[in-house]
Amino acid sequence: MTAPRTARALARETLTRDILDAARARLVADGPAALSLRAVARDVGMVSSAVYRYFPSRDALLTALLVECYDELGAAVETAEAAVARDDLTGRWLAACRALRSWCVQRPGDFALLYGTPVPGYAAPQDTVEPATRVVRALVRIVADSWADGAGPAPAPSSGGDAAALVAPAVAFVSARGLVAPDAPAEAVVRTLMAWTTLFGTVSFELFGHLHRTVADYADWFDAVALRAGADAGVVPRGMDAALPPRGR
Amino acid sequence: MTAPRTARALARETLTRDILDAARARLVADGPAALSLRAVARDVGMVSSAVYRYFPSRDALLTALLVECYDELGAAVETAEAAVARDDLTGRWLAACRALRSWCVQRPGDFALLYGTPVPGYAAPQDTVEPATRVVRALVRIVADSWADGAGPAPAPSSGGDAAALVAPAVAFVSARGLVAPDAPAEAVVRTLMAWTTLFGTVSFELFGHLHRTVADYADWFDAVALRAGADAGVVPRGMDAALPPRGR
DNA sequence: CCTCGTGCAAGAGCGGCGCTCTCGTTTGTG
């Protein structure tokens, strides 16, 4: 099954990939709204109706791209985070956050597909939710490690303690789901969710132009936000004000 | 000039409003992507080409809606915040945040237009930036009042103090602009910007389904996030754990 | 009052879109 015997099956597999690649190229360039099935068909040298042999609709094509992008983003975050020493929690957090942002900034069209306005009548099928949670799962892992490293449920996330009380009631609002690290403390999940929301908001504002002429250096601004969000989630620098890892390239 | 004398001018004004209202109705229902100029024309009983007498393009119509929505949202936040006693800073903050969310939740299409994926070839004209900043200006006013109320540059935003150092470098990245409260301390502006980003991210995640089956009660979750974001920005509850104002209706 | 230029609505039409259906052709299988 993994080795397609017949020529037809092989051709089908190849063409499906070609269509996806062409669609991906158009997506990165123009964003999801401008992705037309007819244009993709032209790019791969087909007539539009022939594409429907491979994807039953434009939405199905978008869904395939969605899964692919979620996985790619998740992988980028995971590998960036894995390259840092396990006990350097702030380093892992910052590496993950930076990988997140650079992936998004380099592919604004993909970002718009993943986190932008959903298409009007479109409901994401179930196969997209697992890849979609990959990023936040990577983040929650770092936070959980931080909590395990420190002591007690509130490892002084730069807070005196009332912050925990503030957020605590929210734990009840978050159903466990099991999707995100079932062994992680609920409080850590909640805080990670907030940090993740902040990170997303920052990238979204940058890419969609809402910080235009407000923030001078997006990368520096993002670093500051990421560190602050991480601290709020319980990822504290080793030395209180250790030198920040330099930004790559 | 304010009183249109001729019947022509009056008809023009009326029809322009009718078109905008019809477009607004379709926008709220279906979102910006599904807003078709032809459909709007049908709604007002015109032929599509006739609409071009009033708006030179679909983008122009969207721009008009954009300004209108920004203003409406800003007004909603401002009036909600103004209804609270001036010295109840947490109450003002929470009222502003809740007004923000409920406006967005009640008009997901409008929210998508304002903060969702920008249309591919569209660059927001200059007249949109002033209304766009109205919300964040309202927020920064509350934060600035909090800072003025408390002492010194860091009124213990639930933090020991290193948080200020963490964020401090970011001040340099934010150009003053003057758009947002020129007299407000830069640090307050930066923190408000972060809080605003978090608020936006929370609403966006809610409306775009990224918290589906993750957060049980969106309103409660939002309250918790808003209070925490406010505390990080320097808006602290009067009594440390004073009873939260009940959610309206 | 009448005329002439202007603003206006309507219609046809252009190319592009998602999607469906039909029609030969190719391909794999019983």
Add this chain to the structure above:
DNA sequence: CACAAACGAGAGCGCCGCTCTTGCACGAGG
């Protein structure tokens, strides 16, 4: 070899944004 399934191409449907032309009603100047 024959038959069915898969396939590519084409035509066509109704939608879209937008342009151009046509006929008409309005309103200001003579």
